[in-house]
Amino acid sequence: MSDKKAEPYIKFRCKDVRVHYGQNEALHGIDIEIPDNGVTAFIGPSGCGKSTFLRVFNRMNDTIEGARVSGSILMDGEDIYDKNLDPVLLRARVGMVFQKPNPFPKSIYDNVAYGPKIHGLTTSKAEMDHLVEKSLKRAGLWAEVKDRLKSPGTGLSGGQQQRLVIARAIAVSPEVILMDEPASALDPIATAKLEALIDELKERYCIVIVTHSMAQAARISDKTAFFHMGDLVEFGPTEMIFTNPGNSRTQDYITGRTG
Amino acid sequence: MSQIENPETKSKKKKNRKSGKKPHKMTSLHNSEAALLRLKKRRAKEGRFILWGRLAIGFAVASLMWLLFSLVGTGYTAFTQHFITLDVKLEASILDPTDIRDPEKLRAANYRRLIQTSMQAQIEGVTDRKEKRALFNLVSASGATNYVRQKVYKNPNLVGQTLTVTVPTSDEVDQLLKGYIDRETPEARRKVSNQQIEWIDELVDRGVIKPKFNTIFFTGTDSRDPELAGIASAVVGSLMLLSVAFILAFPIGVGAAIYLDEFAPKNKWTDLIEININNLAAVPSIVFGLLGLAVFLNFFGMPRSAPLVGGMVLALRAFPTITIATRAALRSVSPSITNGALSVGASHVQAVFHHKLPLAAPGILTGTIIGMAQVLGETAPLLMIGMVAFVTEIPTSVMEPASALPVQIFLWSDSAERAWSERTSAAIIILLLVLITMNGFAIWLRNKLEKRR
Known part of the structure; x- marks a missing residue:
């Protein structure tokens, strides 16, 4: 599982990805290759298009009125914008965690069980119980909630809610987990827990995370992409981006002169 | 004016700070005479508004009380x-x-x-x-x-x-x-x-x-003699009207709202439909009665005075109310819930029916009950489709001639004998009690469902 090869497998290959909101072009042709098993961070100032780009990978932009995506995005060599591909199946393979924790106003158990239930992944109650337990364990929440699985998910603390949402995503066995500023609504302690969890999860899943915090990107990611004004300015190993950026705009941003 | 005072106030501030005197006596930009005057004006404005609000509430309560007292005062003897x-x-x-x-x-x-x-x-x-x-x-x-x-x-x-x-x-x-x-x-x-x-x-x-x-007032039907008249046939007729209107208006209203809000493409046609549904809620109800007369009675040849036809006409009246309430309720559900459902691979229909609709249910039910309350009080369209008949038997099916409570009230209020007056008021009291009960039920239901969230 943790055998890291010298040449990592590429999960997503993107060529000339453009996203339009109505007349407005939000992303101006992004070319990027995102490796499997590892954390790729998208950083950049507000409005640079990093969140928009993240939502390209599970076609969440489809749900936005007037949004259009062009270019080619290949996941395992397969075009995810193919007409014959149902976004429902894509989203089962590419899970997502949002900025604001958004557990369903249902019990903790039902939150986790919802995905497997609609996809029909289990055949019995026992199997579902097992899957819920496994998912909550992987999300590092089991110990805290095992005695109150029937209580509402919205009653948990912010950090717990965010881990519940991760468990909900894990339950449908995705290959990729997208995270859109997952720690921005959390306090430092909850953030530290979440980062430790991300560190564990990257062994199993390809994680793409958008973050405002450069320190966070530096702490948890293996590769970092810097976006600015709808362009991918620079993409490379995290140490390189933060210590020796090749582009002056990156340099200005990470040293705090812009953004 | 405050700018002119500036240099002076600054110097005073410094002096005060040094001497350590009570700070609130300092004059500065925000506690000079002029500033206090401005504050006083702002407070006075607020006071006037609050007074105005209280007067409005007082007037409303007084009107309601007057209505209730006059109704109960003339009605209780019946x-x-x-x-x-x-x-x-x-x-x-x-x-x-x-x-x-x-x-x-x-x-x-x-x-x-x-x-x-x-x-x-x-x-x-x-x-x-x-x-x-x-x-x-x-x-x-x-x-x-x-x-x-x-x-x-x-x-x-x-x-x-x-x-x-x-x-x-x-x-x-x-x-x-x-x-x-x-x-x-x-x-x-x-x-x-x-x-x-x-x-x-x-x-x-x-x-x-x-x-x-x-007891005759509750078990009797309409009669030429006030001492023998009762509201039973009108109540049964009203219940039938309500049932028919609910069965038709609820699925149509909620369905239209879900489709328009969630699935319909946003273009000129759907805009037009949306505007028309909103306008429909404002159409005078007698127009619906004319429509019912022309379409249901004359074209389709349905029976006159029947609760079925009345219910169909009133469903037209209630459905825009239900649609508008449902759309408002759907929009009040946070999109993050829908996103959460979509992100685990729920289809759009699943996201709406599993997550959005249950959360919107209190609003939808409240809107529906308000729509039904409107239906219960509606009189004019029923006059158009012949539900003003003199009905002396309790109807047993929706195809039989029936009366309705508000129509009964209308008929009695028109009669000459002194005894009708108290019966009219008593019937209004009953109608109001039913309406209050319905609204109370709506509030109870909303609180109950909202607690479940």
Whole structure:
């Protein structure tokens, strides 16, 4: 599982990805290759298009009125914008965690069980119980909630809610987990827990995370992409981006002169 | 002006700070004379607004109270009515001279004579024909005769016996005893003669005429005689109307709202539909009645006065209300919930039905109940489709002629006799009670569902 090869497998290959909101072009042709098993961070100032780009990978932009995506995005060599591909199946393979924790106003158990239930992944109650337990364990929440699985998910603390949402995503066995500023609504302690969890999860899943915090990107990611004004300015190993950026705009941003 | 004061205030501030005197006496940009004046003005504005608000609330409450007091004040007396207890000798010579006990013959017999005789037994010395008629007029003519007729028809063996019956007095006696007919009015302009008043007082003294709870008002149907009129057929008709309107308007209204909000493409056509649905809510209800008359009655040839047609027309009235409420409720659900569902691979329909709709349910149900309350109070469209019929039987199906509570109120309010006035108010009280109950139920339901979130 943790055998890291010298040449990592590429999960997503993107060529000339453009996203339009109505007349407005939000992303101006992004070319990027995102490796499997590892954390790729998208950083950049507000409005640079990093969140928009993240939502390209599970076609969440489809749900936005007037949004259009062009270019080619290949996941395992397969075009995810193919007409014959149902976004429902894509989203089962590419899970997502949002900025604001958004557990369903249902019990903790039902939150986790919802995905497997609609996809029909289990055949019995026992199997579902097992899957819920496994998912909550992987999300590092089991110990805290095992005695109150029937209580509402919205009653948990912010950090717990965010881990519940991760468990909900894990339950449908995705290959990729997208995270859109997952720690921005959390306090430092909850953030530290979440980062430790991300560190564990990257062994199993390809994680793409958008973050405002450069320190966070530096702490948890293996590769970092810097976006600015709808362009991918620079993409490379995290140490390189933060210590020796090749582009002056990156340099200005990470040293705090812009953004 | 504040800028001009600036240099001075600054220097004063410094002085004060050094001397360490009470800081609130300092004059600066925000606590100079002018600033205090401005603050006072702002506070006065606020005070005026609050006063205005309280006046408005006070006016509203006062109007409501006045309405309720006047309704209850005139209406409560209708819940009791005066009844007279008579011993009716069921003489065979009058009822069944041929002595064959044929029920049909028994039915057609002269019960009026029997009642007259028993009335004369109560008051002695009434011999004159005119006086006899005046005496008979104290009792509800059709009420008493029909009551005895039904008894005998059901049980012909009663013939020959004496039956003690308690029947309503005529509405004039009732109104006189309730104090609505003024005894001081000159006899010529009074519905009850001096002699009748004498008899009535005597009968009351002897306990023959007594007030009782007016069950007839709840079990009876519409009648020409106020003392026999009740709201039962109107209530049943209204319930039928409500059911039909709900069965039609709820699925259509909610379905249209979900489709328009979630699935319809956003273009000129859907905009047009949206505007039209909103306008539909503002269309005068009588227009719906005309539509029902033209389409349902004239074109499709459906039965007149039937709750089915009335319910269909009122469904048209209620569905825009339900649609608008549903759309507002759907929009109030946070998109993050939908996103959460979509992100684990729920289809759009699943996201809406599993997550959005349950969260919107309190709003949808509240809107629906408000729509239904509108339906319950609607009168004008029912007039157009013939639901103003004089209905003396409780309808048993939605195809039979029926009345509705508001229409019944409308009809009674139009009648001349004094006794109708209190019954109109009483019927309004019942209607309002039903409406309050419905709204209370809506509030209870909303609180209950919202707690579940």
